[in-house]
Amino acid sequence: MVGIKDIAKAAGVSVSTVSNVLNGKKNVGEETRERILNICKEMSYYPNTAGKALKSGKSNTILFNFSDFDRSFYLKIINGISDYVNDNEFDLIICTEKSCEKYMRSNLTGGSIILDKKMKDEVLIKIASEHYPIVVLDRVIDNPYIKSVVVNNYDPMREMIQGLVDRGYRHFGFVGGPEQTADNKERYKAFRDVLEENNISFQQKSYFAGDYREKSGYTAAKILLLSQEIPDCLVCANDNMAIGAMKAFRDNGIRVPEDIAVTGFDNCDLAEAMELTTVSIPNYERGYIAARYLIENIRGKRNVEPFKISAKIKWRGSVAVKK
């Protein structure tokens, strides 16, 4: 591996001069600088990240953490992060929960964007309290080094449920996500609030606990079909489960929306193709904004007010106007 020493030797100067050139210090003669840069190119020199990180304790790399490979919209979040990071001369590395803490704790990264729920609040708070900037997605943590970027789930969910009521739906089923997650709670609360405001009753037996995966939606729908009377609308806490439910209905000869309407949340790629009514989350923007706040925080512009992103309803064929 060619290092700074090799360059120094080839150029007939000291390592510190090479280092100064590479870091854009102005205390180097023009002629020397040129010569050194040329030699670096010729010998295809790349600064060793490990040595750099070790000595300087700083890093222009940020870390993004996620672990769920089923949700293709995560790629859009990454896309947004990547674009902002590139525009700001930072590097981006991505890792799963398994190695996340390791990379946060070594000084290879200057900050992290955390999506995976498996990274526990307490761990993040501990790391953040050592002045390590963190942005968390989809949850709120109260700490002077942690910024939260969350989607406003409540308002669009309210609006969608009210829209369903306005279209004549009265008997609802609900397929929930992992119960402890903040977004699932918000979505469910909005659902219950609107029903209550409209004096529509909801029984616990119409609630199905899922895990945000397609399979759990499929299962929920199958169970639903076993009951005496099926609701006229099945509200799902995300798209994957809604799609699973739609497949179960299709496999059992139940028509959507004639026999039962279905709604989701996320607006994933499949939602459009399957004509699923859902709430569209601006994922690219989410990633972009998260990266922006993180890099601003790394640069010392402390800002940890939770940021709420708004989402929009997409009315599609999986819901009709009930006669």
Next chain:
Amino acid sequence: MVGIKDIAKAAGVSVSTVSNVLNGKKNVGEETRERILNICKEMSYYPNTAGKALKSGKSNTILFNFSDFDRSFYLKIINGISDYVNDNEFDLIICTEKSCEKYMRSNLTGGSIILDKKMKDEVLIKIASEHYPIVVLDRVIDNPYIKSVVVNNYDPMREMIQGLVDRGYRHFGFVGGPEQTADNKERYKAFRDVLEENNISFQQKSYFAGDYREKSGYTAAKILLLSQEIPDCLVCANDNMAIGAMKAFRDNGIRVPEDIAVTGFDNCDLAEAMELTTVSIPNYERGYIAARYLIENIRGKRNVEPFKISAKIKWRGSVAVKK
């Protein structure tokens, strides 16, 4: 940041003893080992990756590189890589082309899996020749440190085209991907070969150059619709473009497959929902296998024979039997 020194001080031993414990060396007393491990936990010590990499020159981290955020099946490749890597006590980091060379050249990573075509062959060969193990996906590079894992495009494409001919199709259009990529070349060659074998003529005006993105398929189909006579089957070099084409047809009142059949390649999530006939690539397995070869190569079991993965045809509603 708590380092090995702090642990040593707290335990009343030397740093080397701590290091030996952390690296599982057996030259440490049982009592000492226990005590040190406890202190590490209490003080939530994490070894500094930079220091470690710098000194040892080795790394149990591998790098995966990709840059195209439109293709959601990439997540499945990552999933396969991630699973194999976790099972083998390695770490995985992912980065885009922008910072890829940097992470390959510092000794933070022990090897790389390269997907992005923007990483040039010459660059990879140069890095590999410094004994850095590399696995490339979707291309073949002849170098003793580079393993190629490629999909067999030719055979299933042949089979699919022959299947179309057998179903009565005679007038074909073709939407190609980026012309220099090996997989596009193979797919197109299989297409032409089968037509020739069946004495079916193909004119250059029926070839449309795309870029594997949905939009280019949409555009190709729009252009196609301007011509005098449209073919009875449009073969696309990947699913995204096929889906774009299907949308263009739908938007213009052209029925699939009654007016024109469409085929793709990849079997992405949307393909199933849209009833697109396509070739299914086992992406999870691709990632898993790539990771396996990479880690074996890192461990010294040199093996650089190109590996071909086979793919299967999925006949779906976008193709009918022509009367």
Next chain:
DNA sequence: TTGTAAGCGTTATCAA
């Protein structure tokens, strides 16, 4: 079984 000390590639301080 444990400790001492050198050195990995880099940056930063200070002297020349």
Next chain:
DNA sequence: TTGATAACGCTTACAA
């Protein structure tokens, strides 16, 4: 404008 040198956190001979 340049160079010598210490230090970052860790591993590894080798000495005790």
